[in-house]
Amino acid sequence: MHDLGDLKKVFPSFSDDLINEIETNAVRHSYKAGDIIMRTGQYINNTLLILKGQIKIYREGENGGEFLMYYLQPGQACAVSMICATKSQTSQIMAKVVEDVDLLMIPLTLMEKWMMEYRSWYEFVIFTYRTRFEEVLEVIDNIAFRAMDERLEFYLKRHADASGSKDLKLSHQEIATELNTSREVISRLLKKMEQRGMVKLHRNHMQLLT
Numbered sequence: 001m002h003d004l005g006d007l008k009k010v011f012p013s014f015s016d017d018l019i020n021e022i023e024t025n026a027v028r029h030s031y032k033a034g035d036i037i038m039r040t041g042q043y044i045n046n047t048l049l050i051l052k053g054q055i056k057i058y059r060e061g062e063n064g065g066e067f068l069m070y071y072l073q074p075g076q077a078c079a080v081s082m083i084c085a086t087k088s089q090t091s092q093i094m095a096k097v098v099e100d101v102d103l104l105m106i107p108l109t110l111m112e113k114w115m116m117e118y119r120s121w122y123e124f125v126i127f128t129y130r131t132r133f134e135e136v137l138e139v140i141d142n143i144a145f146r147a148m149d150e151r152l153e154f155y156l157k158r159h160a161d162a163s164g165s166k167d168l169k170l171s172h173q174e175i176a177t178e179l180n181t182s183r184e185v186i187s188r189l190l191k192k193m194e195q196r197g198m199v200k201l202h203r204n205h206m207q208l209l210t
Contacts, residue, residue: 010051015120022049026104035102038095044084046105049077053101054162058178060094061136067178068133068155069093071162079132082111082125099163151179152189156199158209166208 038143059067113120160166176183197198
């Protein structure tokens with residue numbers, strides 16, 4: 001488990017009393033890139049606090065296509081797990097580790113108790129709900145009102161922001177799956193973006209130039 005100082009750095013808004021509670025009761029887990037840590041239809045009894053790494057939250061279609069919702073970074077929590085845990089519902093999303101992750105699992109009973117006892121936890125939960133809702137609205141707007149070339153540009157910039165790097169280790173097929181289109185369409189659009197000086201394509205990765 002992280003010590004108090006480390007937890008305070010990752011979650012600076014948490015009160016000292018709340019951090020002590022987390023230290024005492026939370027369970028720490030580590031996962032490798034590529035691990036699926038939450039599946040559609042799974043019952044959720046804990047909420048997740050991210051200490052290190054990155055997790056992709058997405059919906060999976062019947063045909064295997066993916067609908068990217070948002071990324072989880074250190075200092076953040078999964079809003080969907082909070083909602084499902086509170087209502088004892090099954091998950092409607094998938095969670096996949098993008099970069100090796102350390103996380104804390106908070107049991108449902110404690111999550112509800114802390115909402116009443118710790119103002120800093122209450123505010124963190126409300127902020128998490130609002131932030132994720134705004135992110136999902138942005139994704140919906142992007143799908144509903146933008147052409148595929150604009151959606152691709154939005155996707156690449158969002159991925160760069162989430163990873164903190166403009167060097168994107170993404171395959172054309174991976175992008176196509178997440179944008180629910182074909183690899184050929186993505187390859188053609190990326191080539192156009194390269195011609196316009198927006199990206200530099202390499203064999204196994206690409207560099208965002210804008």
